[in-house]
Amino acid sequence: MDTEIAIIGAGPYGLSLAAHLRGKGLNFRVFGSPMSFWKDNVPADVPLKAEGFALNLFEPERRFTLERFCRTRGYAYARMGVPVPASVFREYGEAFQKTCAPEVYPFKVTHLSGSEGCFTLTLENGHVVRAARVVLAVGIGHFAYMPPAVAHLPGKKVSHTFNTVSFGQFRGQRVAVIGAGSSAVDTAYFLHKAAADVALYARRSKIWINNPPQDIRGLKRLVRSIKKPRSGLGTGWRSRLACDFPDVFHLLPARLRLLITKKHLGPAASWFTGQTVREEVPMHLNMTLESATDTEDGLRLEFRNTLTGELQSVRADHLFTGTGARIDLARIPFLDKALLAAIRTEDHMPVLSGGFESSVPGLYFIGPAAAGSFGPLLRFAWGARFAARRLTRRLARATARGQHVRAAGSHAGGKPGDAATGTECFAS
Template sequence: MTVAIIGAGPYGLSIAAHLRSLGIPYRIFGTPVDTWAQHMPAGMFLKSDGFASSLSDPDGKGTLENYCTDRGVPYHPTIRPVPVELFVDYARAFQERFVPDLEERQVVSLDKVGDVYTLILDDGETLNADQVVLAVGITHFGLVPPQLAGLRPDLMSHSSDHHDMERWAGRHVAVIGGGSSAIDLAVFLKEAGTHVTLVVRAERLRFASPPSDRVRSRWERMKAPSSGLGPGWKSWVCENLPQFFRFLPGDLRTTIVRRHLGPAAGWPMKGRLEDGVDILLGTSIEQASEEDGRVRLTLRRADGTRTELLVDHVAAATGYLPDVERLRFLSRPLRAAVRTHNDAPMVDGAFQTSVDGLYIVGPGAADSFGPLMRFMVGAEFVAPTVAKRLARRARRTQPARPVTTA
């Protein structure tokens, strides 16, 4: 049996590390932690605490804490936020240690004929595999409001398109959204010398509680147990009982994924946001149009009044929507064969889709396994679960053979 892993983020690298330890032949394709290195604002902090920001290896030696200890980098499991640059350096070191055979090439086409998957890479190589793991990141699923969809790319972007903010200095950018991505983007644009207007549909902004080194009482821990997703029983259940989540009614699953741990930014961003960012609360977009190379936004306030805003660019920090149809490198028949719920792929207890041998992990599996799939700590559950299923299938199809060139 042969395995191809598409995607080299935390989930893809973790699965590869587990397969390698089990002696299962695989090939993994992608740029290591590209989403974090190129599609997050430089200087941001991870939403996850340090203890919940590690990739997964079988022996538990490749943690962020061990990486920081070995290199003398300041670390704390809860109090000290994790800069994205530190996480990227750590994840790349993890890849070099546990997944040294990563191929930094992109899969541009995936199809299945009979029992065999055919992959075409960006350099033209064609290869076959028996099993495929899609560990693609959130950049495939960026959601843009329909009011903005008609604007040219130079006038409108998604928050995942932004990493270096310097090119926006001296310009006026409207950031749409009120969650962590929107607030981070607004802050870093402002600090790069951009005039920023944050347009928020909600009546108020939410921020995480400030970190504290106070020891919580037993009653506090019972009332709101800690987890990698944050304190509280809902978060604890989502992290520790993900298999239970699959058996909830479909619409309830969708609601929980959408609402649980909603649009709350990190505590360090609160003061930075209030220092120089224009904020329009209770305001939604009615229309957007081009005007002399700029964008005119027609906005509607909660009381029904309308106002207009003329900006140089609009950045939609409006979240992500897992949708099989957005995975355009999958052939049309393959996309059509994947069973979905509200357009999101449905997977079984080992993350296999309705197409035999095709697995989807990470954000794409959130409708089946819940909010855990949106967080790094989910790799600790996903990687061994998928690797064990693939290992069992490999033992049934011995002798194993390497991924073959077609």
């Protein structure tokens, strides 16, 4: 089970990287259940905000596209304007894995330790794997943010919107949803469809809902493309620059990088679910949750109106928090404490080199955890191509160096581990 490269995570980033490493003939293994976040944390029917062309996974020849998959399976598809259900994206990712990245071991990593040249992974089945280099492609599953005001509530009465994929059990119940982003709006939509008595509460003064795509032609289309160019993150010059120049973003001062990453592309909701919520679900804006108490009559939620200062008491049987994710490496449960302490961070995110390497040589991060270093591009599936291509080149060079050192050590009678290149992981 020893391997040169271990990839932890089998979502869009991990699978795209695996497909590129496979194309180079490198020795690697992927650990994790393919597309597990999309299967266990996202309702199957939720329409994804990204356009069809921006939901591809990436292999070197760009043949296994979402478009080709949908045509083969008979699913509706368009580059723009036809929402892709989460179930279709998940199914596409699973098919991509079987075809382009079969080197997946569907076991969770329960512990990761080690340092430069040799890392040890313990799997949930008890197996131990040694790797010269490790890539963390863990997505956002570990980073759901729960407001402090609800931390003490019993788990059966409060849920993060990441953690529920079916809503029939809430039929007839009083349900409050807090948040102004897509996950909060989507959850309110599905609760409404399930005949729950649902209301949405948000600190913001407005809930942003994307407009349906418009079919614009001729000169008007040309003007719009210049004023608001399209990219894999949406329309506008900021998104286009984030897609095209992640290396420029990497050179910015840390404070500016982190601010842009946090603020750009705020929590706008999908037009598909947002229109129904806007028309049929009560929305209470400028409301901040101050306290939550579990009583015999259900939850008592105290909201304060940020404009008037008035306090409003709300009764609910269940509370959903659509409060998003906050990247914090300390919340990755399998990271060894000594390894965690050795990783340099900014705002709890790893500080990465231009090749995605952390301050621990041989330990890499891709996906949302890398957004602090490379910008908003890494928060979306569209960034998987950039990450896979860049990191594959770096890992190919590192692997070649390690093989050269091992060969030189063998001919010269050197001892394993003389150089920090992974030789200690492959000593016989």
